[in-house]
Amino acid sequence: MVDSAMALLRQNGASSTTIDKVLSHSGAPRGSVYHHFPRGRIQLIEEAISTASDRMTTLIEETLQADDPVEAIDAFFALWRDRLVDSDFRSGCPIVAVAVETNDESPHLARSAGDIFVRWQDALTELFRKNGIPEDRSRRLAALVIAAEEGAVVLSRAQQSTAPMEAATAEIHDLLTHTLDSKP
Template sequence: MVRSAAVLLREQGTGGTSIDRVLAHSGAPRGSVYHHFPGGRTQLIDEAVRYAGDYIAARIDTAVATDDPVEAVDAVFALWRRWLLESDFRSGCPIVAVAVQPHDDAPQLIDSAAEAFARWREALAGLLGRHAVPKARAARLAALVVAALEGAVVMCRAERGLEPLDAVAEETRYLLAQALGEVPGARSGQDGQHPTQERSS
């Protein structure tokens, strides 16, 4: 039911994630709602947000084991690329779906969304920090990556195409490589030219 709620949040938003739809999607009996989620729909959505946050964080943590920040970010972008294609561009981010809606009667939902974003940023910033990126810049880069990814997903859904995500992925990869000193001349500022830009003759 939690997984089904996360899927529905991605595709229908909070307004479309009702108990009835979760039951239909998951095939769970109605009695299980009251047994597992005594807090009702709010508790179910809250746990779906936490589940989605943990899922992405786990992808980052897997890449952390290889100690490669670029690989970590590439893995997350690739995951979203697959989700968008498989859903025919209906899938957005369940965390965003909750974060952009007012929840005056359930402030814990906003808190859970904030915690998910914070966990992603902290994981990325920590990985960059282990590669000698200064702490303040690592935090800024992590925030930029998360914000750019989420914005690109929204654009892809609107345009029904992958160009925004692919463009953001490429530029993010280059920016991280610069920060890690992997681009020739990046640290010394020899020419600062993007590797995909053609040199003028």
């Protein structure tokens, strides 16, 4: 059910991710929802974004094992480009889906999304710091990389094209190459 909720969040957003749609997508019996998620839909979405966060953090951390930070970020962008193409531009980031929706029913979801983005930014900041970029600049670059990648996902989905992702990848690649080549 959590995997189905993540898939539906990626494709349709939080407000369209209903218990009925999760059950239909997952094939789980109706009674299992309230057994595993006694607080219902909101708890299921909370667990879906937590799981998505953990999985993406793991992917980021694996990507960051590369010796070359430019190569690592190129691979990070390539991962998202491939996800877009493989899903026929239907799949985005479930964290963004939760972050951008007005959710009066559970405003804590947007705060959780913000915390997740900080976690990813911390991981990227460490990559840049370990490659000799000062802390403040590393943090700004990390924020830019995440904003560029997430923005490129949104634009690529809207345009049904990898062109925005490829443009963002090229610009971030050039910026990081220049930054690393010119560090003291």
